[in-house]
Amino acid sequence: MCGRFAITLPDDAMARLFAAAPANDLPEVPNYNVCPTNRVHSVIAQEDARRLVAMRWGFVPHWAKTLDDGPLLINARAETVAEKPAFRTAARERRCLIPASGFYEWTKDADGRRLPWYITARDGAPLAFAGIWQLWEGDDGRPVTTCAIITTDANPDLAHIHHRMPVVVAPEDRALWLGEAGKGAARLMHPAPEGVLQAWRVDPAVNSNRASGQALTRPI
Template sequence: MCGRFTLFAKLEELKTEFELKEANSLPSSYNIAPSQSILIISQDAETYGKHLHLAHWGLIPSWTKNPHEAPKPINARFETLTEKPYYKKSFQRQRCLIPTTGFYEWTSSHGTKQPYFFYMKDYKPFALAGIYDYWPGGVETAEIVSATIITTDANSLLKPYHSRMPVIIEPHNYGHWLDPENKNTEELMAMRNNFV
């Protein structure tokens, strides 16, 4: 599960870490919540350029008739990405990186919830695996870009706090994950094990 995360890296840090030529910034936040705008990095199929842009956090597939009534999942289980129609198309061709500086997990004890913050030791931004889609809009409704964070079984560090964790993509795999022409499911699925 990943229901809250942060992004307080400077724009120049993001451009360096993710090798971005152009980038739109988003105000720093220590508590990004579902249904808010998040930054995602996608890759252009023609130029292979990486793009940083805004998306709604909560996936709305392009075939949805009414985005206001449809479910908008904030997380997708890695294990079912190739099976569930809600995620299948996006996993095949519309994978993205979701830049972050850390995420929260909670434990419950005696009716109270305690948040724990997970981040890289050097505080550098890193990437969560995501998928995205475009809802085309209508006569009175604008196009909506939306995304969801992919989760997997928690590793030994996170297991005491939660049974699930977001999939973290290592820098040397950014290009492989983003490549819309990469249809090697085995290679893509193996990326989730790097931090487990």
Template sequence: MCGRFALTATADQTAAFAGVGEVEEFPARYNIAPTQPIMMVLAGPPQPPGSNFPDRQAMLVRWGLIPSWVKDTRAFPLLFNARSEEAATKASFRTAMRHRRALVPASGFYEWQQKGGRKGQAYWVRPRRGGLIAFAGLVETYAEPGGSEMDTGTILTTRANAGIAHIHERMPVVIEEQDFARWLDCRSQEPRHIADLLRPAEPDFFEAIPVSGLVNKVANTGPEIQERDTGEVSARSENQKRRKPGADDDQMTLF
């Protein structure tokens, strides 16, 4: 699964990687959690031949997909992940899988080794080559009973590769740059046409770095949460000033 990730590149770097126009400046985000706003990239309207305008668009969505048919969001589970094996057929995701596939730019993600049903050692999982990656995502616009609309999204997962399986059995689907256009093309590429992209990354694609329990707290949003865990409880971990979740301006707010 993927319940936390990071995006620490600049806006310009992210826009160039995703192939979109200018993106409004945003701070480095080291501990992105469900219900927070995340950037997703979708195919834009068709452009005429020779146009200099990008055919992709970036948008902020709430991380946690809400299907359009949901009546009571309070009683509906938080769908921050979707199993890629069933996304084309499951009622919660099949419409978005057909019409609103997206890319989620990221610098890496966090995963916890399970021990007796509880979270154990935390890991910062990043691409060995460095730079940005793109998770496969889905977008759904939910219309609230009062008439307002909310864009929501989820990240697709697949079985873990050999390099990650000792930590967790699932991992996010990574779309390679050469496959961006095909994944985003919902006009001519049906889910069955892009099923081959929903596979684990190569075993040596990621490196997993053990990190401290600082990442467990959503209020911890600094780069120190990605530092390698030496096995010692640091004074910073014990005494770090904590702010209430949602009070950190650098994590961004959408609602």
């Protein structure tokens, strides 16, 4: 799964990287501890143009009565995203890219304590997670754009840490994922190639969703 990540790029750098026009209400950066239900940056393609927008991390199906109606859907499995009623329309029609500088996963020691790892691209480049999104409108009529990160089996670099990982979309595949380059996005939902990612242990301080600061990503 993917339950926490970091984003450190300034908004203008993200906009240039993804050739997207930035919205005016983007989340504050840097954020070294992005948690579920936080607002996140997301790249979408609409009307032949890319936009960098804010979304709530936690996909809310259109039939939900409230934002908290049902389980918190922060991830969607690549193997079933095209079949699950909550996700299947979004998988066909509403795909997005979620920028990240890195993400966290956990192992456990012999005493059951959670040991966090920070995972980044080996070359230091920003990551782009495959995502899906949904515009949800509550009873009060106020729309909220929500999203989920698609996950797949872990590659050999990460399998010793966790059996799942986010789908990382390579730069040359981003137009296809966003629907700008025709059909075939389903073939992108696979693990990142071996050697692309690296991981190191970080301080257990990140176990708290209230923790913040660059020190959360430093190796220990």
